[in-house]
Amino acid sequence: MRQTDSRRRFLAQTGAWAGLTALNPCERVLGAPKFAANPFSLGVASGDSTADGVVLWTRLALDPVAGGGMAPEAVAVDYRVAADEKFGNVVRRGKATASPDLAHSVHVELTGLKPGSWYYYQFSAGGWESPVARTRTAPETAGRLRFAFASCQHYETGYYTAYQHMAEEDLDLVIHLGDYIYEGGISKDRPRRHNSAEIVSLNDYRNRYALYKTDELLQRVHQRFPWIVTWDDHEVDNDYANDHPEDGMDRGAFLERRAGAYQAYYEHMPLRRSSLPKGSNMQLYRRLRYGNLGEIFVLDTRQYRSKKPCGGGLGAICPESTAAGQSILGAAQRRWLLEGLEKSAGKWNLVANQVMMAWLDRKPGPEMGYSMDKWTGYAGELKAVMEYLAAKKVKNFVALTGDIHSNWAADLKVDFARPDSRTVGVEFVGTSISSSGDGEDGQDKEQSARAENPHIRFHNQQRGYVSCTAAKDRLQADYRVVPYVSKPGAPLRTRASFVVEDGRAGMEKA
Template sequence: MARRRFLGIGSASAAAVALGTGVFSATASAQSAEPKGDYPFTLGVASGEPAEDGVVLWTRLAPDPLAADGKGGMPPREITVEYQVALDSRFRRIVHRGSAVAGPELGHSVHPEVSGLSPGREYYYRFRAMGDISPVGTTRTAPPASSMAGSLSFAFVSCQKWDHGHYTAYKHLAEEDLDLVLHLGDYIYEYPIEGDLRGGVPDHLLVETTRLEHYRVRYALYKSDEHLQNAHGRFPWLVTPDDHEVDNNWADELSQDDDPPAKFLSRRAEAFQAYYENMPLRRTSMPAGPDMGLHRRIGYGRLADFTMLDTRQYRDNQACSGRLEEDCDARFDPSRSILGERQRDWLLNGFGDSPARWQVLGNQSPMTQTDNTPGSGTSVWMDPWDGYAADRERVLDAATQRGVRNLVVVTGDRHQNYAADLKADYRDENAPTVATEFVGTSVSTNGDGEDLGADGQRFLEANPHFAFVNEQRGYVRCTLTPEQWQTDFRVVPYVTRPGAPVSTRASFVVEDGTPGVTAKP
């Protein structure tokens, strides 16, 4: 297959994606993949971007995943990686096989795009390379575009700082019966690894990630967690980054510390490359220098459309100080955008074109207003949509004007669970509810958390459009039918030690054609 050029800042390298007809031996089985000293599949397997006729498969070869040079212990040459897709876990009914080239240019990762599969069914897949066979993953294709599925279940997660807690939420998530998982940002954190909650780490992880080798090793550390690997191998994922995959609170070409734009764009290019190398993304998302195609739509028949947003690459700088501000008028400036004009037009045009019953926006930081101070005045953070209020109003107004039947926003970032009504204009206390938002807590960031602390209570008092706040760790499970959406906030009582149980803290429903949340008894 033709090679596609990967354009970095100051250099260019080739990234090969080769599909062939690699064949496993007749006696090979998943059970033969006992880890050895040079076992290449230490980071597991994954799938993503499901379509009605196929998915993206992923793995990255790394026999020494935490090697300081970021090369995973791999030689500086291309390796052929074979893969199989089957209807059964013992691979007796293989429906697709092929091969992909893993090269040093992309950290010996592969992203084969499998097509020709049947819609709406489960498949098993595995890889072989360097004489070893990977763990077996399961994935699922989307239903036919013209069909109205009876139901759809997915979970969404975000914010998984490795040194703040164990990934117990992923252990329980992997045991759910889901069609899909959405990761909404902060898959890694760029800060130096601190503390010994999870045990000691090599010294080269005790630095901030600023270069390609740093980012590669950080992903390898996070992906070394067995529960995260199991969740990746269990379901197809849709992913979008937020800020910490690059730098806290970055905006377009601006870093948190006001580095020269050329310097920051070089860092961004290397961060994006590492993100692509470690995620089950299509070739259309392969970065070109500091630019990466992240906003996209994935259809699940006529039941739901998932629109993954990118609220970092195209945004204007944060208003006022960029932090928590009271009555910052600049946040209402109609010339300021969190999406950028082209992405916003693409989003709004999609509202009018989609026949889906439920429009789902995969979003990085809260769209709803999150006033931090009860009483008069409004004190909000400038980094989420509160700092770009005109863009929020444009999006919600367009959804109403273009006849979107049900708009539901699912969001990460805040390390808290929220269920909230989205209002046409938060300056008008009588403004109608036009959509719904569910914000999910962190997997581990900020440690154990609590059910409802002082911050959560303050939010409930200051934001009458909130129906629920919770500050424990976990994930959010959503079940859709043509008639109703149900959200279950799944929480664990602690993450600073392993083994926590999971429970449903609260459930809410959205009825077809009626925006806003209703608590389920």
């Protein structure tokens, strides 16, 4: 029997944990535990690269989907970082603490690395080693940036075949736009099953992240590239807005739920300490620089937004959506975004966004069907942002969007109600990794969507992701799709490609 197991059993039997923790919880770090099972069951990750550093992440979990299975004491985790895959040239070694307060997650913020460089890293703890993974610092100057963006990976509705293909791409980074997990309970007739009701508590959210993160294809993409992550609604509750839940939970209970959900998000993502949650609040919007080539504005359009207007469904752009104070960003984030865009020194202004910006009337004919959960529910603020881009001559504004489990490409207009108004940027909406199941090509639906919405350039309803190359003179977006996710192994196809030329708002078919 391993030392830790016998010790855990003894302590569990005698109930001595409470006494030990009460003595001095901060100083009890188990330096040399031995684990009977691999504690790196959730893989590793890295993210939020700067020119001289990156965040490394892992979480120790012996029994991942049942609370983690770790004893309630801190564990020392070793890490090493090398310039080569075989660890011949180790540039950093260190120790981090996996604390039970944060579900034995580890967030290491490296500094002092070389810009624009690949690094390899590995954790070890309790006699086990994590997989070797690689990551990359941001460059100071760069000729091109290759990245993919993805969203909506409902575990139950399909396999992560899109990630299998993404792992084979030549990328500098991956951007995830939200719905990394879904909070819902068991549904019938799904390709993959879990065993839980709708999640509410911190422990529930931890188990749900753990379930998703046991997926080998998802782990593979985290091992290959650094990620930049943001959340949408399902990391907490479908369609929530700030402190307004989807259904009738009271505000206090919902904020408690949100606090647990935000904490579990932090615990499972390669985020900096600046994002450590404080109660039911968490700082997630942030800006990352990619040398002279781009700035990435990462938005949080859930935590601060006003309540959905006009009943919250599909309808006309109503007066409430343009009322003063109706905001999807909140005042502080809006100020931060606009100031950042005005001062941006990057060639491309990439905006990692959740819900669609471009107006999208989903009802044919004179009837109007705009979603009040998207930026159209906050149409006054959307117009103010678009007008700001025009007034301040912000160049190369590229919104990267998720949420609606379908591919769209759209020109962004100062006034979407007037097709002849100025184009100030573009929006690429990427489909889901697996959410909504197999899907279909949907060419007929593209026709009707374009008839209702002249600024729409493309639509498709299959699963996949978008792969982008930003260079000095142009940015290209390639929509990659898989024909099915109900069983593994689907091939990948590039369904459409669009190009944005430097300094020219709007897109052309590549």
